[in-house]
Amino acid sequence: MKRIVFATNNAHKLAEVKAVLGSDYELVTLKEVDITEDIPETGATLDENASIKAQYVYSRTGLDCFADDTGLEVEALDGAPGVRSARYATDGHDFAANNRKLLRELEGKTNRKARFRTVISLIRNGVEQQVEGIVEGRIATQEAGCGGFGYDPLFVPEGKDVTFAEMSAEEKNAISHRGRAVAALVKIL
Ligand code: IMP
16 A cells, blocks of 8 residues: 555545545544645745655655645635635634635625635655546525535536535535545556
């Protein structure tokens, strides 16, 4: 089994990525390589942030690693919250406040088109490569479901009539931005 560091301590993400990556890889978290501080996410784009995080882990550990950065891009809001998705309403990761703000910003708007985009930076043998995964959809007018995390109760993927939060983890992974980005990652690994 090959070891690879995934630059996260988020249990939801870890489980999602494990399910797609299968049993060929032993996923190692930040805690397990003694990185306990927050890695600065100072990039202006998802691509920059994914790269900053992966390079940080590589410089600290010298191990093969990957980092992801995800944003929800809402068409009527010119791509917001985008790279600021985690800190849309507050400085912290307050999912409930973010969802309330998103509903407020979209009040009265008929265009509710949105997409999730995940960028993954992989560093293998010191060489960096990027892949991305996108899922198109729309923002519902009220929250539904209690699965997943973040904007899941508001995001209805294209071709479905339920939110990500109403789907099983398997259903979400099969079509999600992160599922698709990880599938692209597996292809190049
Ligand atoms: P991160 O870059 O993966 O940490 O994602 C940034 C923010 O995007 C998170 O704090 C969530 O608000 C949101 N987000 C990322 N992935 C998902 C998802 O799969 N569902 C819902 N929201 C997500």
